[in-house]
Amino acid sequence: MANYINSLNNSSTEFDVTSGTLTVVSLSAGSTTGVITCDTTGVFSEVDTGAAGTIFVGTAAGNPKFLTAGNTGDILFSAGAGADPAWNPLPGGAINWSRETNAAVAAVINHGYINTNAGLTTITLPATAVLGSVIAVMGESAAGWQIAQNAGQNVQIGAVSTTPGIGGYLGSTNQYDVVYLVCRIADTTWSVVSSMGNITYV
Numbered sequence: 001m002a003n004y005i006n007s008l009n010n011s012s013t014e015f016d017v018t019s020g021t022l023t024v025v026s027l028s029a030g031s032t033t034g035v036i037t038c039d040t041t042g043v044f045s046e047v048d049t050g051a052a053g054t055i056f057v058g059t060a061a062g063n064p065k066f067l068t069a070g071n072t073g074d075i076l077f078s079a080g081a082g083a084d085p086a087w088n089p090l091p092g093g094a095i096n097w098s099r100e101t102n103a104a105v106a107a108v109i110n111h112g113y114i115n116t117n118a119g120l121t122t123i124t125l126p127a128t129a130v131l132g133s134v135i136a137v138m139g140e141s142a143a144g145w146q147i148a149q150n151a152g153q154n155v156q157i158g159a160v161s162t163t164p165g166i167g168g169y170l171g172s173t174n175q176y177d178v179v180y181l182v183c184r185i186a187d188t189t190w191s192v193v194s195s196m197g198n199i200t201y202v
Helices: none
Strands: 002-004 021-023 034-038 044-048 054-057 065-068 074-077 086-089 096-100 104-106 111-115 121-124 134-139 145-148 154-157 169-171 178-185 189-196
Touching: 044 065, 111 121, 134 145
Parallel strands: 002 021, 096 111, 104 121, 111 134, 121 145, 154 189
Antiparallel strands: 034 044, 054 065, 074 086, 134 178, 145 169, 178 189
16 A cells, blocks of 8 residues: 655654555656655755766755766866856866877877877867866877967967967977976966976977
8 A cells, every 4th residue: 555645744754654555645747756855844846866977965955956077087076156066177187198199189188198109299188178178198108299280379388389270389398207287277377387397388
């Protein structure tokens, strides 16, 4: 025998179902599964189950919600009063790394690259990047590396900047030169926040 509860509108803070199935009626239209919540007045409501890979999080007001997970290397942070949580690149250099054997590499945000190609490795900045995205390059091959740009992009290195656009780039001088970039203006402007060796710019 099923036990049906629409709401718990009294001073009691507990209820007990000793047998049968507890069924909450009036799920949202078309819903077959969901998460049941209860507000401070004892009224139950339902949140549809999220898709695979989503995360159930609290919100500034109302019911919790299922939030699509961020990119690898992102963290979930509070976006402030009245706003839902959001994903942002993980600070402190916790990014994914790969060893690159190709001469040309299309970079993705929040990733580090180690050049192992026998010739010069050209790593092109991603065309789109949110504020705070990071890119890192660690030298290994004696042939060196360059960080190329797309149209409208530039890299600030201290008080100087690369030439904006496709012609500008950063480059290594020594075999093991390392550079760490952070996106300062979405899509267009990157800044060198850390480097080791003798980094050149054009």
